[in-house]
Amino acid sequence: MSTAPTLESLSVGDVVAGGSFPLTRDSLVRYAGASGDFNPIHYRDDVAVSVGLPGVLAHGMLTMGFAVQPVVDWAGDPARIVDYQVRFTRPVLVDPVDGAVVTVVAKVGAIDEEARVARIDLTVTFNDQKVLGKAQARVNLA
């Protein structure tokens, strides 16, 4: 088990974690099976187009799922993640050949000394545009 970061060592604005996640259509099929979300807009271009989308999209919950992993690894123990929320603001289009690369930067957004909780704000981007809004993980560093 890795050592926990201490609340005292953090300042608002510090970048604490991040990562780059290359998605392919295989990633979407894998997530569909693992989660049980078989909405065909996540694997069939014809269905996606028929409902007005430009093409197959990643599951929002897949993006939410991997975006927090750098924070979990930084925190060292999954039990320290006490709250995690996102708003789905933009779709991630996954090209059948080139896939899609989603980038995550995790910064300290706020520190609650009394509760011993750091709010980590995630900036999650695809093609230089944010795909999640108000993406925040609360990490207990007591």
Place this chain on the structure above:
Amino acid sequence: MNPELQGRVFPPAPPYLVGREKVREFSRAVFATNPINHDPEAARAAGYADVVAPPTFAVVVQEATLAQLLSEPGAGIDFSRVVHGDQRFSFSRPIVAGDELTATLTVASVKTLGGHSMVTAESNVVDAGGEHVVTATSTLVVRGDE
């Protein structure tokens, strides 16, 4: 959407037994590479009974309760117009393989904004001992006629 849904508490969904291989499968799908998510020995060394699920695994347990809401005949929710707006998980502890979890959905709010409706559903997840594990909250946007 039926505004009288607000405050409605659905019957608990059937218990969900968290399997070790399901946790591993879900972990791979969300790029969770920590040994605690895959290796029971590593999980035990860290103080857990078995492999630990990534935070968003809670959605798999929540899903049965959202299905109850969406299939409720009196709800007036057209599934083909539903878009996932917001999602939140508030944990008392992580989900671990072997947990038997029961989720109960409450409709926290129903709002209409322009032609769209928004429903916020809170699924309270407890373990076999009745202790709180996680509350999963989803806001679903139902698009109106365009």
